[in-house]
Amino acid sequence: MHNNRYVLIFVFIMTTIVALVLSFMSIGLKGTHDRNEAIFNKKAILSSIQDHLGEGVKAADMPDQEVLDIFTNQIEQIVVDINGNPISKEDVEALYKGGLAENIDMAKEKKKDPVDRMYPVFVYKTDSGEKFHIVSVRGNGLWDEIWGCVAIKDDFKTVVGAAFDHKGETPGLGAEIKDNPTFAKQFAGKSLYNPEGEFTSVFVRKGGAVNKTYEVDGISGATVTADGVSDMLYSGIQHYLSYFEKNKS
Amino acid sequence: MAETQVLEKKEPTFAFGKSERKLLTDPLDDNNPITIQVLGICSALAVTTLMFPSIIMAIAVVFVCAFSSLFTSILRNHIPKQVRMIVQLVIIAFLVTVVELSLKAINYPVYKQLSVFIGLIITNCIVMGRLEAFASANRPWRAFLDGIGNGLGYGVILIIVAFIREVFGKGTFLAGTPIEAKLIGPTGEYFINTAESSWFGWYTNNNLMVLPAAAMFIIGILIWIQRSRNPKLVDIS
Numbered sequence: 001m002h003n004n005r006y007v008l009i010f011v012f013i014m015t016t017i018v019a020l021v022l023s024f025m026s027i028g029l030k031g032t033h034d035r036n037e038a039i040f041n042k043k044a045i046l047s048s049i050q051d052h053l054g055e056g057v058k059a060a061d062m063p064d065q066e067v068l069d070i071f072t073n074q075i076e077q078i079v080v081d082i083n084g085n086p087i088s089k090e091d092v093e094a095l096y097k098g099g100l101a102e103n104i105d106m107a108k109e110k111k112k113d114p115v116d117r118m119y120p121v122f123v124y125k126t127d128s129g130e131k132f133h134i135v136s137v138r139g140n141g142l143w144d145e146i147w148g149c150v151a152i153k154d155d156f157k158t159v160v161g162a163a164f165d166h167k168g169e170t171p172g173l174g175a176e177i178k179d180n181p182t183f184a185k186q187f188a189g190k191s192l193y194n195p196e197g198e199f200t201s202v203f204v205r206k207g208g209a210v211n212k213t214y215e216v217d218g219i220s221g222a223t224v225t226a227d228g229v230s231d232m233l234y235s236g237i238q239h240y241l242s243y244f245e246k247n248k249s
Numbered sequence: 250m251a252e253t254q255v256l257e258k259k260e261p262t263f264a265f266g267k268s269e270r271k272l273l274t275d276p277l278d279d280n281n282p283i284t285i286q287v288l289g290i291c292s293a294l295a296v297t298t299l300m301f302p303s304i305i306m307a308i309a310v311v312f313v314c315a316f317s318s319l320f321t322s323i324l325r326n327h328i329p330k331q332v333r334m335i336v337q338l339v340i341i342a343f344l345v346t347v348v349e350l351s352l353k354a355i356n357y358p359v360y361k362q363l364s365v366f367i368g369l370i371i372t373n374c375i376v377m378g379r380l381e382a383f384a385s386a387n388r389p390w391r392a393f394l395d396g397i398g399n400g401l402g403y404g405v406i407l408i409i410v411a412f413i414r415e416v417f418g419k420g421t422f423l424a425g426t427p428i429e430a431k432l433i434g435p436t437g438e439y440f441i442n443t444a445e446s447s448w449f450g451w452y453t454n455n456n457l458m459v460l461p462a463a464a465m466f467i468i469g470i471l472i473w474i475q476r477s478r479n480p481k482l483v484d485i486s
Binding site: 001002006007010011014015018021022025026029032033036037039040060170171172173221 | 298327328329330331332335336339343346347350351353354357358361418456457458459460
């Protein structure tokens with residue numbers, strides 16, 4: 001048996017060494033970590049316009065530099081409020097370091113009252129001069145949060161593409177919103193409005209889409225997640241309507 | 250204490266004889282941490298949907314197991330007995346954090362995919378079990394080999410389970426890596442196209458395989474095969 005003094009000194013020295021090594025490592029790698037995280041988020045945004053990035057290109061497999069180039073050359077980042085008015089970089093920076101749309105933490109924004117939220121918009125210019133407005137939405141699935149990006153054409157009616165992700169949906173069922181590329185593919189070409197001109201957003205219909213202009217097929221066995229996607233799209237895109245209205249040409 | 254230290258010094262430090270080889274090979278089969286000792290089941294059920302994350306997880310556990318055994322063994326005569334387990338836990342937690350920070354820097358998507366399970370290596374019973382049972386009573390070299398062996402024993406089962414689950418659940422092999430192969434599925438890009446093939450038209454991917462329950466069945470079947478093959482393992486009592 002060692003005496004108490006030995007124990008204390010031993011533990012003190014050991015924890016000091018461990019703490020020092022780990023904090024040096026953490027500080028040393030912080031730059032790489034932040035860069036990786038930013039690229040991961042950017043790829044998620046780009047996967048909503050995957051079909052327009054080039055033949056056979058998958059956003060998730062793109063080289064890092066290419067992703068950064070697209071963001072500097074072809075994407076304009078705007079932050080708007082509920083009325084569609086742009087929020088200045090300084091005001092965003094007060095909450096999120098960096099002050100750009102990509103820095104906004106949607107999980108934090110979701111907890112706020114919709115009136116006070118900041119809404120990120122990524123305007124993507126294609127090589128042919130078309131403009132796509134990519135908006136972020138966030139909602140609830142069956143077990144935990146789900147989120148996604150929806151790209152909308154310049155007419156602010158037609159969906160170009162969508163990409164979803166989730167925190168803890170069931171693999172093979174709810175998780176198919178992310179894992180099964182055919183689910184997200186269905187959103188391309190759908191209209192956010194019904195033929196009467198009423199805002200409907202895109203609806204995920206259990207048992208298969210009835211009205212093909214604004215409905216997509218659900219996933220069997222994942223009704224709650226699919227309903228979550230519908231709700232998320234409806235309430236999420238609704239908040240962007242005044243932004244759409246202001247930018248309609 | 251003094252006598253045993255004199256005895257230990259007679260052997261070469263990095264011997265690699267029969268007993269050392271046994272340290273490496275035993276956990277792969279006769280004393281496998283998952284199928285025989287039934288340790289580390291939690292992560293084996295959770296991370297084995299795809300092969301690539303399972304391989305990363307296996308490497309992480311081998312690293313943590315080997316080096317925590319090595320450090321514990323080096324310090325074994327200096328660690329105060331009263332706080333033995335806490336010291337071991339600090340060593341494990343230290344190595345796990347090193348793995349986590351490195352993986353986050355090297356491959357962020359896999360880090361996201363494995364999420365909490367890298368952190369949960371700390372609570373993996375295999376690591377702590379080997380420190381208590383072996384490393385705290387053996388010389389560093391032997392402890393290091395034992396750590397590698399047990400990490401590999403865990404990893405082998407993980408990769409076998411992940412292989413079965415990925416092939417039958419998703420129809421792919423090593424998805425997410427450059428050598429990804431699409432084996433069986435309903436579109437043209439798969440090797441066996443079930444939509445057109447007259448032989449495999451009935452086949453669809455088994456959704457159960459994607460759920461953790463499938464891993465439990467597969468591990469159960471592996472235990473069954475292993476015991477029926479090796480009568481030494483059958484509990485006759």
